[in-house]
Amino acid sequence: MAFFSNLDSNSDITDITFNDRPRLGPMDKASQEIMRGKSSFSIAEREIMAAYVSGLNACSFCHGSHKAVAEQFGVPPTVIEQLVEDIDSSPVSDKLKPIFHYLKKLTITPSKLVESDVKKVKEAGWSEEALHEAILVGCLFNFYNRLLDGHGVKGNNAIYQFAGEHLSKNGYGVPWFIGFIKNMIKKSKLKKLKALENQVRVN
Amino acid sequence: MAFFSNLDSNSDITDITFNDRPRLGPMDKASQEIMRGKSSFSIAEREIMAAYVSGLNACSFCHGSHKAVAEQFGVPPTVIEQLVEDIDSSPVSDKLKPIFHYLKKLTITPSKLVESDVKKVKEAGWSEEALHEAILVGCLFNFYNRLLDGHGVKGNNAIYQFAGEHLSKNGYGVPWFIGFIKNMIKKSKLKKLKALENQVRVN
Numbered sequence: 001m002a003f004f005s006n007l008d009s010n011s012d013i014t015d016i017t018f019n020d021r022p023r024l025g026p027m028d029k030a031s032q033e034i035m036r037g038k039s040s041f042s043i044a045e046r047e048i049m050a051a052y053v054s055g056l057n058a059c060s061f062c063h064g065s066h067k068a069v070a071e072q073f074g075v076p077p078t079v080i081e082q083l084v085e086d087i088d089s090s091p092v093s094d095k096l097k098p099i100f101h102y103l104k105k106l107t108i109t110p111s112k113l114v115e116s117d118v119k120k121v122k123e124a125g126w127s128e129e130a131l132h133e134a135i136l137v138g139c140l141f142n143f144y145n146r147l148l149d150g151h152g153v154k155g156n157n158a159i160y161q162f163a164g165e166h167l168s169k170n171g172y173g174v175p176w177f178i179g180f181i182k183n184m185i186k187k188s189k190l191k192k193l194k195a196l197e198n199q200v201r202v203n
Numbered sequence: 204m205a206f207f208s209n210l211d212s213n214s215d216i217t218d219i220t221f222n223d224r225p226r227l228g229p230m231d232k233a234s235q236e237i238m239r240g241k242s243s244f245s246i247a248e249r250e251i252m253a254a255y256v257s258g259l260n261a262c263s264f265c266h267g268s269h270k271a272v273a274e275q276f277g278v279p280p281t282v283i284e285q286l287v288e289d290i291d292s293s294p295v296s297d298k299l300k301p302i303f304h305y306l307k308k309l310t311i312t313p314s315k316l317v318e319s320d321v322k323k324v325k326e327a328g329w330s331e332e333a334l335h336e337a338i339l340v341g342c343l344f345n346f347y348n349r350l351l352d353g354h355g356v357k358g359n360n361a362i363y364q365f366a367g368e369h370l371s372k373n374g375y376g377v378p379w380f381i382g383f384i385k386n387m388i389k390k391s392k393l394k395k396l397k398a399l400e401n402q403v404r405v406n
Contacts, residue, residue: 003321004331016335023236023339026229033226058314102353110352111261118206118355128207132219135353136226143346149313150305150338152321 003152010193011153012163013061013144017174018182027143031172034140040130041137044073045096048080049103049137055084056107059145061155066141068164098124099134106138158196162189206355213396214356215366216264216347220377221385230346234375237343243333244340247276248299251283252306252340258287259310262348264358269344271367301327302337309341361399365392 002011006019017024035046047070054062067077082090087100098120105113121131148154155163178185205214209222220227238249250273257265270280285293290303301323308316324334351357358366381388 001318003316003318004335006331020335020339022240023233026232026236029229030226030233033229037225060314106349106353110349111263113206113352113355115204115206115355128209132207132223132354135350136223138353139346139349142349143342146309146313146342146345147338149316150309150341151335152316152318 001152002154007151007153009156010159010190012065012155012159012189013148013153014182014185016147016151016153018178018185021176021179025174025176028172028174031140034133034136036171036173039133040127041133042073044070044075046137047073048075048083048092049099049134050141051080052083052100053103053107053138053141054145055080056104057142057145057149059149061148061153061159062141062145064155064157064160065163065167068160069167072164072168095124095126099126099131102131103134103138106135107142158193161196162193204355205357210354210356212359213362213393215268215358215362215392216351216356217385217388219350219354219356221381221388224379224382228377228379231375231377234343237336237339239374239376242336243330244336245276247273247278249340250276251278251286251295252302252337253344254283255286255303256306256310256341256344257348258283259307260345260348260352262352264351264356264362265344265348267358267360267363268366268370271363272370275367275371298327298329302329302334305334306337306341309338310345361396364399365396 002008007015017028035050036043039046041049047066051063051066051070054066063080067080070080071077079091083092083100087097087104090097090100092100098117102113102117102121105117118131122128126134205211210218220231238253239246242249244252250269254266254269254273257269266283270283273283274280282294286295286303290300290307293300293303295303301320305316305320305324308320321334325331329337
């Protein structure tokens with residue numbers, strides 16, 4: 001259950017970020033650039049990284065919703081579960097595996113990263129720029145995982161689906177006037193959530 | 204030793220952030236707002252939080268430099284060491300202790316935070332807004348700790364001192380044209396570092 005009086009079981013990340021534009025507005029900009037801007041990694045690959053890091057941190061909200069985003073880009077959610085369980089036997093390409101090993105250490109024991117971890121990434125054919133880009137995805141989701149769990153926002157299947165559809169369609173950018181229309185957005189969200197919940201119940 | 208070919212033993216965070224303005228420029232803005240903007244916590248308290256979280260993550264660069272910033276605001280660095288060792292016996296006020304317990308769980312096991320952790324913070328007299336502000340400091344340094352260790356930037360005493368003086372004087376905001384003058388800044392920094400190193404050697 002969410003920890004703050006303005007949050008409830010239907011809350012998602014926007015109920016935190018839309019309420020604090022001065023501090024969290026710039027984070028939306030950074031996220032859009034890191035997750036949707038020019039990169040050595042496809043959008044699907046970056047969303048798998050986001051869901052993977054969130055899985056390692058056991059952040060239900062980010063893990064659930066970024067699995068749903070990855071699914072919208074054609075990635076079966078089982079791939080991410082397999083990655084969290086064991087990178088080496090998971091169905092991601094051999095080229096990507098050292099990147100996921102790097103993200104694992106970056107998330108769990110960042111201070112223990114060493115030159116040989118970088119060497120493995122380079123030997124798989126990645127540039128320094130690519131490694132920098134993967135690190136940024138890792139840093140970002142270590143931020144967001146704590147933002148969500150820090151506020152006690154856990155989500156549920158309908159919310160993950162809703163967030164997944166929204167993020168795959170609209171990305172992370174948020175217009176400056178979002179503060180003024182957030183109640184309107186909330187109403188339309190609750191309506192969509194209701195429909196998604198019924199859909200989940202029927203299936 | 205730093206992992207990237209544009210980084211060396213004299214590198215600090217700006218050698219990463221000045222080179223990637225599209226992705227990291229917005230992070231400077233968020234940091235300035237979180238660490239220097241309006242808050243329930245003084246600047247010194249927020250800098251202690253930053254140094255504390257970085258100590259938990261064993262991030263030498265952020266721990267060293269934010270201890271130095273806190274020192275510029277009158278906090279003896281031993282306070283932060285005592286906090287990292289044991290919050291309850293450390294010399295921070297009883298009112299602040301539940302905030303540091305919250306930050307500890309947020310950093311190490313964020314998904315395990317529960318209502319009773321929030322209750323303790325509120326019972327100490329903090330508002331929900333204050334807890335949100337502390338969470339943001341925690342999220343931010345979980346980002347930066349991984350940014351520094353992900354790139355292998357560890358720093359040294361002269362660099363922590365340099366960063367501490369810079370951050371206490373200028374804050375986290377960075378002008379838009381920083382990309383154009385970063386080589387000039389680097390030259391002046393190396394000169395100051397040389398002087399600081401000599402000073403450390405003499406003392």
